[in-house]
Amino acid sequence: MARRGIKKMGAVLIAAGLSIAMCSPSVSANVRTNINTDKITQKKTARYVEPEEWNKEELTAYQFDSEVDMMKYLVSGGMHLYNKNYKGSDRWVKIKVADPGLFMVGVVSNDETKIPVYDASKKRIIVNNLNDGGDKEYVGIVKTGDEFYVKLPEKIDKVIILTGVIKTEFTSMANQKSYYELGKGTTTYHPFSVAKRSKVQFDITSIGKKHEKVGVYIEKNVNGTWKKVGYGTTVKPDKYDSALLYGLEAGKYRLALKTPKDQIINIEYTRDKSKKKAAYKKSKAINLKSDIDSIYTSTEKAARWYKASVSSTKKRKAVTLSKDSVGGGFKFCVYQKGKRLKTVKVTKNDKVKTVKLPKKKGAYYVKVTKLTSKTTGAYYLGTYTY
Structure with a gap:
């Protein structure tokens, strides 16, 4: 069966970061605006001027509404590259959390050196797998002010650190977007609209070590009253996706989720129009x-x-x-x-x-x-x- 899903932060995002940052010229915007200087001098100077986001001793993990928003930020200047010019004390890089939610940090080097993540006391953290591709990034629930560290190796060519926080509460859903929820043990409701008869799919995956069953059903707004559509079900979303597909006519709907307390789940919502082509005789x-x-x-x-x-x-x-x-x-x-x-x-x-x-x-x-x-x-x- 056809399955669609938005790629999670992991191998694809890391690869995007590498392809951009590893090939980026070390020239800042300030150099390009200095149009009155001698062109030859400017070219020589540009070789040694690095972007502001490179070799920073302290990073801030900002909050994003969705994975897609976080990816846009990262690929448009939010990636942090480190090279032999890094001057940080004992080669530590501090990461400070600005907002609560699901914290993600990925560290990758162009020579595939494994670089661990540490907590505020500089104790090494156990890494969780975000995907089946082998790339490992640390993920976990954090609060404002939490701190983490990355220890860079003594000899490095190029290392990239990607970090951010995604909200673990969401309401309405948009087509082809990915959301996270931290379970409270109660039912939460997430509205979405269908403009035309469509095939609607939800891919539900659990993040971290807890993989208990999640209750799921759909409701439609009929004259101001929410009425259940089709069957409800429970899924056990371990590291593999649990995809649920519905055929829905135009209308206003909501997805109901009952997630076990403290379990983190990822929901990917996709909608594809489906023209009605049928013969009844x-x-x-x-x-x-x-x-x-x-x-x-x-x-x-x-x-x-x-x-x-x-x-x-x-x-x-x-x-x-x-x-x-x-x-x-x-x-x-x-x-x-x-x-x-x-x-x-x-x-x-x-x-x-x-x-x-x-x-x-x-x-x-x-x-x-x-x-x-x-x-x-x-x-x-x-x-x-x-």
Whole structure:
């Protein structure tokens, strides 16, 4: 199934930092504005003038509303590069937290030297993995005024320190953005809007060592009253993503989360428009010339028809059936000339079922229906020859 997710801070961000900072010329804005000096002298001087953000002895970890906002800040001048010119005492770099939230610090060197992070007492901190790519950054809940340290190696070529704090409370959500929540053991609500019939997905991941189950459901605002849509569920978001997909019509919604106390979760929200292309009569069945990726919303109930043609008896054809929904499921009935050949029910997201069509020329029809009125999500049809 198609899965979309915004990349978390980690390998991608570190790589972006390296590609920019490692190639940056050590020229500040002050040098470029000195247009009255001799050009040759200016060029020579520029070689030895470093940007203000380089080789700083003390850094400030600022707070951002989302991961995307933090990334924009980092790639537009918020990265801190260190080289052989660093003059800090005993090669320590101090990081002071400006605002509470989820603190992140990543340290990377161009020669892959491992550089640890320390707490306020300069005791080494255990590093948590943010992703499965092998890159390690320290993450943890902090308050205003907390301090951390990075100890630079004696001999360095180039080292980059990336740091910031992301809010662990959020309300409304915007498409293709990532948010964090520090669990309180109670239900929190997060509004979002759908302008047109869409496939809506939430990827939920836990950060840190706690990976308990999180309760999830969707509600729609109907004439000022919040009404539940589809099924609720619980997910156990360990280091792998737990993706929940819904088919939603236009309207105002909210995501309800019940996160265990002190558990940190990351929620990625993505929305893709899904045009309604369906045939409700067998005589108008849509030809399965290519794979079908379609959704049912909570208010859509009518059966849909598709057609697969067998034009040769030398090779057989098969139809593949699968789905992605929170609860519920779909029923697929395969017909030929009005006779039902096979009925298949798909209730699990990771289960792909196959119906082999007879080795006989002709048209075969697939009827798709929801197993329950509450089913909302996507179904997938495809064909192959063998």
